[in-house]
Amino acid sequence: MSSQAVEIEILGRTIKVNCPVGQETALRAAAADFDSRLNELSQRTKISNPEQLLMFTGLNICSELHNERKEFNNNADSLSERIGQITETLTEALQNQPQR
Template sequence: MSQHTVTINVANKRLKVACPAGHESALLQAANEINQRLEQDAKKSQSVKSPEQALVMMSLNLAHDLLQTRNDLEQEREKMQSKIELLQATIEQAVNRPKTA
């Protein structure tokens, strides 16, 4: 997959980022998400002293969200697997039931 450079704005800084062809929209959405979170965090907290500190805090929040989502997905996968196993057992019982004449 070929790569080219895309210019994005994050935290009022213009950055050129290598991006695989066809992924430009996702990159721009990611930059937009970062900017929105930084703006929200700036409104909530007056304790952030610098843009770098704000980026670190926002990164920690994103990492936390990612880990929480992974955990939620794993729990959901386990529930689905349990339901599938129950369904398979029920089907096997129905198929293997002795036929009465």
């Protein structure tokens, strides 16, 4: 897959990053979200050190991702359990059908 350089802005700095062709819009949206989170954290906490902002924002994003994965896995487990129950119910119903 080929890539191209795309300019994004983080904390007022323009950075060129390689991006797979066709993913430029997603990269720019992710960069805008990240920059927004950094600025929001800076305003909320009065932290001005870029390294600290990057670290805390990265930790917040990882925490959100961890929680989303946990919720996804719980939902997948519940769905799998429900499918098992439906399968059992259908199997029992088919077994109780009169033979033709």
